[in-house]
Amino acid sequence: MSQFACISFEEDNIIVSKEKSLRYPHLKISLEIQEIAGIKGYKVNTPRPFKKCSTKYWDKLEKELLLRDVTYAYLKGAEKSFNPFNKIEIVTGDEVRPLLSSMILQYIYKYKLIEPRPYETKVGIITGRIHETVDLIANIKDEITDLTLYTKEPLAYKEVVQELNRLIKLRVRAVALKVEALNEMDIIFDLNGAGQYALGCNPKAIYIDYKNQTRRYMQQFIGPPPRIWYEFDIICRSQSLSVPFLQAVLYAQGLTHGLLRKEINNLDLTLGKVYTRRIS
Numbered sequence: 003m004s005q006f007a008c009i010s011f012e013e014d015n016i017i018v019s020k021e022k023s024l025r026y027p028h029l030k031i032s033l034e035i036q037e038i039a040g041i042k043g044y045k046v047n048t049p050r051p052f053k054k055c056s057t058k059y060w061d062k063l064e065k066e067l068l069l070r071d072v073t074y075a076y077l078k079g080a081e082k083s084f085n086p087f088n089k090i091e092i093v094t095g096d097e098v099r100p101l102l103s104s105m106i107l108q109y110i111y112k113y114k115l116i117e118p119r120p121y122e123t124k125v126g127i128i129t130g131r132i133h134e135t136v137d138l139i140a141n142i143k144d145e146i147t148d149l150t151l152y153t154k155e156p157l158a159y160k161e162v163v164q165e166l167n168r169l170i171k172l173r174v175r176a177v178a179l180k181v182e183a184l185n186e187m188d189i190i191f192d193l194n195g196a197g198q199y200a201l202g203c204n205p206k207a208i209y210i211d212y213k214n215q216t217r218r219y220m221q222q223f224i225g226p227p228p229r230i231w232y233e234f235d236i237i238c239r240s241q242s243l244s245v246p247f248l249q250a251v252l253y254a255q256g257l258t259h260g261l262l263r264k265e266i267n268n269l270d271l272t273l274g275k276v277y278t279r280r281i282s
Contacts, residue, residue: 004071004072004073004074004253004254004256005041005042005043005044005070005071005072005073005254006038006041006043006044006072006073006074006075006076006250006251006253006254007043007044007045007046007067007072007074007075007076007090007250008036008043008044008045008046008075008076008078008247008250009045009046009047009048009075009076009077009078010045010046010047010048010077010078010079011047011048011050011051011052011078011079032046032047033045033046033066033067033070034046034047038238038241038243038247038251039238039239039241039243039251040239041251041254041255043072043250043251043254044067044070044072046063046067052077052079052080052084052086053084055086057086060086060087064086064087064088064089064090067090068089068090072090073089073090073091073253073254074090074091074092074093074249074250074253074254075087075090075091075092075093075250076092076093076094076244076246076247076249076250077092078244078246078247082094082096091253093246093249093250093253094246094249095244095245095246095248095249096134096212096213097134097249097259097262098245098246098248098249098252098262098266099212099245100134100135100137100138100141100191100193100212101137101138101141101262101263101266102141102234102236102245102266102271102273103138103141103142103191103210104141104142104144104145104267105271105272105273106210106231106234106273107125107142107145107146107189108145109273109276110189110208111123111145115208115229116188116189116206116207116208117188117206118188120145120146121147122147122148123146123147123148123188123189124148124150124186124187124188124189125142125146125148125149125150125187125188125189125190125191126149126150126151126152126184126187126189126190126191127139127149127150127151127152127190127191127193128152128153128179128184128190128191128192128193128194128199129151129152129153129154129159129179129193129194130193130194130195130212130213131193132158134193135151135159135193136162137263138191138193139151139162139166140263141267143166143170143172144170146172147171147172147173148172148173148174149166149172149173149174149175150174150175150176150177150186150187151163151174151175151176151177152177152178152179152180152183152184152199153176153177153178153179154178154179156176156177156178157176158176159176160176162176163175163176179194179199180202181198181199181201181202182202183202184199184202184203184204184207185202185203185204186204187203187204187207188204188206188207188208189207189208189210190203190207190208190209190210190228191210191212192209192210192211192212192213192216193212193213194213195213195215196215197211197213197215197216197217197218197219198216198218198219198222200216200219200227200228200230201219201222201223201227203227203228204228205225205226205227205228206228207228207229208228208229208231209227209228209229209230209231210231210232211230211231211232211279214232214233216230216232216279217232217279220279220280227280229278230278230279230280231276231277231278231279232277232278232279233245233276233277234273234274234275234276234277235274235275236248236271236272236273236274237271237272237273237274238251238269238270238271239270242274242275248271252266252269
């Protein structure tokens, strides 16, 4: 079984012990064993901010992690595009978030966070990569009755719409992506990553910003913004994990891609802390 690593920058880097630390000229690596949800992993504290660590540091760190069967890593606090490794896969949480969407809807319904009753709720998805969009639709289809796909290419989803309308009692349509059209939705999932679409939403709506880009547009709201949710913690076996951390743990257990899609609703996961964004 593979293992995982959570890598973070800490200003005062502390060597854990002689057995778990490696010293090199101008280079030190601290590996702290941790166990999450029964899976063994390593916590790594880098001696300086990620982008200031040398290639030599990352190469050495990857070698030591590979020796410990680490194949997945989560870089806490790094930009999603940053990948210093050659063989270790960096996880960002993007593959898992769409698969947690039914859990988020159930949370919203349970605590009555929107005015319409569940069967009257209008849900919108701002489409992103095709597999993310399909994963999200498949995950929430049993929780909703009215779905609108906002996309730059509505015809690309023609077959998806037809199949959903045929198989289940779900009113679904694909329309052109326009900011002003989002005002009709009660709940919006944004997979696009552009960030500006929250500007067109109803203040009573919940806007779930899976790509965490709305922050760039917070000062452009003329009136009150919708409730913007941009990140979550998930409770797994009584431990609170960020979504990227959860993905690393699940991948280390062999729950990747197709198997993860199949099994995620059978896992003992609950929604923990919700991170919201407000105009400062």
